[in-house]
Amino acid sequence: MRIMVLGGDGYLGWPTALHLSARGHDVITVDNLVRRGYDSELGTTSLVPIADLEQRTTIWREMTGRTVRYAVGDITDYDFLTSTFRAFTPEAIVHFGQQRSAPYSMIDRSHAVYTQVNNIVGNLNVLFAIGEIDPAVHLVKLGTMGEYGTPDIDIEEGFIEITHKGRTDTLPFPKQPGSFYHLSKVHDSHNLAFVCRAWGLRATDLNQGIVYGQATDETILHPDLATRFDYDAVFGTVLNRFVVQAVAGYPLTVYGRGNQTRGMLNIKDTVRCIELALLNPARTGEYRVFNQFTESFSVNEMAEMVVTALGIEPKIEHLNDPRVELEEHYYNAAHTKLVDLGLVPHLLDDDTIRRLAAIVKAWHDDIDSSVMVPTIHWRATASPHGARGTAAPPPTEFENAVGA
Amino acid sequence: MRIMVLGGDGYLGWPTALHLSARGHDVITVDNLVRRGYDSELGTTSLVPIADLEQRTTIWREMTGRTVRYAVGDITDYDFLTSTFRAFTPEAIVHFGQQRSAPYSMIDRSHAVYTQVNNIVGNLNVLFAIGEIDPAVHLVKLGTMGEYGTPDIDIEEGFIEITHKGRTDTLPFPKQPGSFYHLSKVHDSHNLAFVCRAWGLRATDLNQGIVYGQATDETILHPDLATRFDYDAVFGTVLNRFVVQAVAGYPLTVYGRGNQTRGMLNIKDTVRCIELALLNPARTGEYRVFNQFTESFSVNEMAEMVVTALGIEPKIEHLNDPRVELEEHYYNAAHTKLVDLGLVPHLLDDDTIRRLAAIVKAWHDDIDSSVMVPTIHWRATASPHGARGTAAPPPTEFENAVGA
Numbered sequence: 100m101r102i103m104v105l106g107g108d109g110y111l112g113w114p115t116a117l118h119l120s121a122r123g124h125d126v127i128t129v130d131n132l133v134r135r136g137y138d139s140e141l142g143t144t145s146l147v148p149i150a151d152l153e154q155r156t157t158i159w160r161e162m163t164g165r166t167v168r169y170a171v172g173d174i175t176d177y178d179f180l181t182s183t184f185r186a187f188t189p190e191a192i193v194h195f196g197q198q199r200s201a202p203y204s205m206i207d208r209s210h211a212v213y214t215q216v217n218n219i220v221g222n223l224n225v226l227f228a229i230g231e232i233d234p235a236v237h238l239v240k241l242g243t244m245g246e247y248g249t250p251d252i253d254i255e256e257g258f259i260e261i262t263h264k265g266r267t268d269t270l271p272f273p274k275q276p277g278s279f280y281h282l283s284k285v286h287d288s289h290n291l292a293f294v295c296r297a298w299g300l301r302a303t304d305l306n307q308g309i310v311y312g313q314a315t316d317e318t319i320l321h322p323d324l325a326t327r328f329d330y331d332a333v334f335g336t337v338l339n340r341f342v343v344q345a346v347a348g349y350p351l352t353v354y355g356r357g358n359q360t361r362g363m364l365n366i367k368d369t370v371r372c373i374e375l376a377l378l379n380p381a382r383t384g385e386y387r388v389f390n391q392f393t394e395s396f397s398v399n400e401m402a403e404m405v406v407t408a409l410g411i412e413p414k415i416e417h418l419n420d421p422r423v424e425l426e427e428h429y430y431n432a433a434h435t436k437l438v439d440l441g442l443v444p445h446l447l448d449d450d451t452i453r454r455l456a457a458i459v460k461a462w463h464d465d466i467d468s469s470v471m472v473p474t475i476h477w478r479a480t481a482s483p484h485g486a487r488g489t490a491a492p493p494p495t496e497f498e499n500a501v502g503a
Numbered sequence: 504m505r506i507m508v509l510g511g512d513g514y515l516g517w518p519t520a521l522h523l524s525a526r527g528h529d530v531i532t533v534d535n536l537v538r539r540g541y542d543s544e545l546g547t548t549s550l551v552p553i554a555d556l557e558q559r560t561t562i563w564r565e566m567t568g569r570t571v572r573y574a575v576g577d578i579t580d581y582d583f584l585t586s587t588f589r590a591f592t593p594e595a596i597v598h599f600g601q602q603r604s605a606p607y608s609m610i611d612r613s614h615a616v617y618t619q620v621n622n623i624v625g626n627l628n629v630l631f632a633i634g635e636i637d638p639a640v641h642l643v644k645l646g647t648m649g650e651y652g653t654p655d656i657d658i659e660e661g662f663i664e665i666t667h668k669g670r671t672d673t674l675p676f677p678k679q680p681g682s683f684y685h686l687s688k689v690h691d692s693h694n695l696a697f698v699c700r701a702w703g704l705r706a707t708d709l710n711q712g713i714v715y716g717q718a719t720d721e722t723i724l725h726p727d728l729a730t731r732f733d734y735d736a737v738f739g740t741v742l743n744r745f746v747v748q749a750v751a752g753y754p755l756t757v758y759g760r761g762n763q764t765r766g767m768l769n770i771k772d773t774v775r776c777i778e779l780a781l782l783n784p785a786r787t788g789e790y791r792v793f794n795q796f797t798e799s800f801s802v803n804e805m806a807e808m809v810v811t812a813l814g815i816e817p818k819i820e821h822l823n824d825p826r827v828e829l830e831e832h833y834y835n836a837a838h839t840k841l842v843d844l845g846l847v848p849h850l851l852d853d854d855t856i857r858r859l860a861a862i863v864k865a866w867h868d869d870i871d872s873s874v875m876v877p878t879i880h881w882r883a884t885a886s887p888h889g890a891r892g893t894a895a896p897p898p899t900e901f902e903n904a905v906g907a
Contacts, residue, residue: 177612208581208631212624219623219690220616227612230885251672252665261656261665261677266833268655270677273665274693282697286623286690289678293686297827297881423701429670477701481634 100377101125103187105174105225106195107167108152109134110327111241111310111369115193117317117324118370119377120165127187128152129180129196131173134327137203143331143470146343146462147313150323158323174221177228184228191237191377194225197283201245202333202421202475204280207485211279218283219290226294237380238302239373240291242284244362244392244432246306248275249425254432257304257388272388277424278477288388295386302385303376307369308362308392311338312451313458315367326366328458331470337398338363340471341405342452346459347466351406354473355420357399360430362392365445375440390434393444408452421473504781505529507591509578509629510599511571512556513538514731515645515714515773519597521721521728522774523781524569531591532556533584533600535577538731541607547735547874550747550866551717554727562727578625581632588632595641595781598629601687605649606737606825606879608684611889615683622687623694630698641784642706643777644695646688648766648796648836650710652679653829658836661708661792676792681828682881692792699790706789707780711773712766712796715742716855717862719771730770732862735874741802742767744875745809746856750863751870755810758877759824761803764834766796769849779844794838797848812856825877 102119106112107128120126130152138144150158152169160166168187172179174196197218198204204214222240229236247254250273259272271292274285287304294300313328329335330343341351364372372391381387396404399415406413420426438444445451459466479486506523510516511532524530534556542548554562556573564570572591576583578600601622602608608618626644633640651658654677663676675696678689691708698704717732733739734747745755768776776795785791800808803819810817824830842848849855863870883890 208627208635211631212627215623215627215690215694216620219619223612223616223619227615227885231612231887234885250674252667252670252674259665259667259677261663261667263656263659263663263665266656270654270656271679273663273674273677275675276693276697277701279694279697282690282693285693286619286686289680289686289689290619290683293680293683294885297681298885481631481638481698481702483635 101188101190102377103184103189103192104128104195105192106130106197107169108132109195110329111366112195113155113326114315114318114366115195115370115373116167117159118315119374120159120167121163121317122374127168127170129170129172129174129183132171137334141331141333143333145327146330146465147325147328147458149325149327154323158321162320174224175217177224180224181228181232184232189236191239191380192225192229193373194222194238194240196221198280200334201278201280204278205475205477205480206487207480211480214280215283215286219286222287223290226290226300229300230294230298234298234300237377238300239376240287240302240304242288242304242306243281244306244308244390245281246274246276246285246288247272247432248277249428249430250275251429254390256390256433256436257306277422292386295384299384301381301383303381304386304388305372305376305391306388308364309336309338310364310366310369311336312366312455314454315370332473333475338401339455341402342455343459343466344471345405345409345411346456346463347468349468349471350414350416351402352471353398353402353415353417354422355417356426357402357417358397358427359424360395360397360428362390362395362432362434363447364391364393365447365451367445368393368442372437372442375437375442379440389436390432391437392434394446395430395432404447405452408449409456418473421476423477505592505594506781507588507593507596508532508599509596510534510601511573512536513599514733515770516599517559517730518719518722518770519599519774519777520571521563522719523778524563524571525567525721526778531572531574533574533576533578533587536575541738545735545737547737549731550734550869551729551732551862553729553731558727562725566724578628579621581628584628585632585636588636593640595643595784596629596633597777598626598642598644600625602684604738605682605684608682608687609879609881609884610891611884615884618684619687619690623690626691627694630694630704633704634698634702638702638704641781642704643780644691644706644708646692646708646710647685648710648712648794649685650678650680650689650692651676651836652681653832653834654679655833658794660794660837660840661710681826696790699788703788705785705787707785708790708792709776709780709795710792712768713740713742714768714770714773715740716770716859719774736877737879739875742805743859745806746859747863747870748875749809749813749815750860750867751872753872753875754818754820755806756875757802757806757819757821758826759821760830761806761821762801762831763828764799764801764832766794766799766836766838767851768796769851769855771849772797772846776841776846779841779846783844793840794836795841796838798850799834799836808851809856812853813860822877825880827881
């Protein structure tokens with residue numbers, strides 16, 4: 100299958116490109132390299148060094164004899180996108196090409212506007228390119244479990260049957276996203292559902308949980324094939340950050356009470372889920388949603404698992420939650436559709452955590468503890484100088500009402 | 504009350520500004536005049552001539568002794584918005600300042616992207632300006648009943664109590680918008696709900712039905728106080744267009760089978776609803792939704808009412824529906840919250856239609872029948888030259904599946 104991977108230079112886009120190439124697909128990665136630019140802006144860097152796209156693809160060809168092509172450009176530039184599309188003639192597009200950090204979107208107005216415009220316009224361009232050039236192309240779009248928020252009912256996969264005043268319909272699951280980034284994904288989901296209905300496009304929206312891990316079967320073949328490992332408070336995800344804190348001997352920083360529960364998955368399952376969605380495409384005109392995670396844990400549970408697996412002193416520090424989120428809530432989200440297609444999950448165990456810690460130990464001297472402190476406070480995003488470095492304002496009366 | 508009316512030069516913004524000024528509020532209208540620019544772009548014009556903002560406000564002062572100030576600029580320009588905000592120090596903001604035509608948003612990619620970026624960024628800027636300058640400001644934001652689409656259950660006002668697998672929660676009502684314009688309003692609604700929760704802002708989201716009529720108690724005081732009257736296929740709303748077709752002796756053009764049912768309201772009720780929302784503001788941190796319409800009619804019912812009221816030959820022409828929408832569907836939408844606040848609806852009757860026809864007759868010679876033909880086909884928006892003037896492609900297999 101000819102597959103275009105948008106955002107194919109990123110944390111998950113790159114391993115996905117390799118995974119698909121390894122299985123014999125013809126892959127082109129498309130990326131504007133802006134993720135590397137965010138590092139410069141924020142003064143952070145991947146803990147594991149990463150090669151550039153030319154090196155990466157060259158090494159991949161040398162190691163496997165397979166070619167992953169690449170095109171550098173921005174999908175918000177429609178001419179670039181369509182010329183790349185016409186030249187490659189993809190049968191499927193995997194769309195990772197978005198600003199993906201909730202804290203980044205909450206820095207200030209300009210980052211909020213950037214995140215929503217970048218993500219929405221890029222996605223609209225993809226939809227228009229498919230509609231204009233080849234409506235048969237199957238779009239596999241990355242969404243997030245964070246689109247749902249934490250409703251006090253079970254979360255279903257994209258849709259819910261509602262019986263109301265004696266009538267019943269199956270409707271989009273109500274969304275309660277918790278950052279401008281998560282909101283951008285909700286906007287994308289609505290745009291996607293519409294074009295499937297209006298133009299007969301076909302799309303799979305993968306509402307992904309929080310990914311942990313750094314190694315896949317393909318990225319471990321050579322150091323220059325490694326993908327990013329982020330542990331900073333802006334782009335680092337929670338479990339990866341805990342492992343770095345544990346290895347470095349710092350306290351594990353839990354936001355608030357730590358009973359926030361989230362769906363999680365191993366990076367090895369991400370790449371496999373993408374492949375399963377591609378091999379079992381949506382029908383013409385179908386907009387379908389898969390919840391892409393394998394297990395749920397509370398933040399406290401994750402911290403405890405890291406402490407146990409690595410046999411470290413249990414130093415856990417509860418910080419005031421920089422986010423606005425429920426710290427105690429019900430959470431039970433369906434995630435059977437990918438399993439039905441054949442996903443065999445890599446579950447989180449001591450061994451997984453220890454292998455992750457081994458990667459971190461190899462780069463121990465490069466750990467910069469300063470980047471792990473959360474400095475972006477959701478309540479302060481609209482303050483005159485933005486949320487960065489501003490102390491979070493104390494909770495106010497209205498917050499008691501919303502339970503945040 | 505000091506009230507800033509964004510989009511205060513438009514069809515509804517201007518009468519709202521006058522209505523609020525007449526009731527003693529201190530009003531500033533803010534507008535980038537782009538609605539007049541769409542006329543130039545599309546080769547259309549308001550049937551009733553409209554004065555410019557300087558004339559309008561001058562005449563208003565002469566007629567009533569009251570001042571409506573105005574500022575010309577674009578709310579997507581944050582510096583303009585915040586400097587105007589700081590100078591005027593509003594206690595409330597009424598936000599009409601968006602691209603409001605579904606067909607316009609469906610012309611082609613560039614109009615779709617423009618509509619979503621313009622509407623989303625303008626609205627985000629308003630939210631940030633309130634958050635930064637004065638979080639106590641009450642935002643009254645215009646949404647649309649079209650955000651809900653046509654679910655097969657009763658539509659509630661913004662939220663619905665869902666019982667699912669033995670648990671119950673009140674969640675945002677699921678949205679199924681039917682154009683890039685309607686989608687932009689859904690995106691706004693999610694952004695609004697979030698900032699009320701995260702920053703304690705307070706907002707009223709008015710999901711308005713289709714407005715008909717052209718005269719309010721204030722706009723009729725002088726010809727230079729008149730508001731727009733659009734009857735073209737892009738910006739004209741259905742009942743206004745039917746009256747023009749009837750007066751001109753053309754067939755009333757019904758899209759598809761004509762059993763599409765929509766909530767409707769008189770322009771006199773629009774201005775009253777805005778005032779009621781302002782006089783009864785949302786609480787700190789509250790995001791509330793009112794469904795702003797007074798009655799529901801099918802398109803066929805509206806055509807028949809116009810025929811009956813005006814005693815004309817019943818010439819009704821069913822065109823292939825340029826939109827993608829259900830032509831037969833259940834429709835029962837709640838709309839009690841504004842009535843509870845004191846709204847006494849002006850219901851649609853023969854007299855209303857006859858008075859509207861009298862306005863149209865005064866400008867009979869200026870009617871341009873060519874602009875009433877729908878030329879924007881939802882199914883063709885992504886085609887290489889856009890949807891304008893392109894014949895709608897025939898329904899395909901997938902459409903049978905969605906019933907469109």
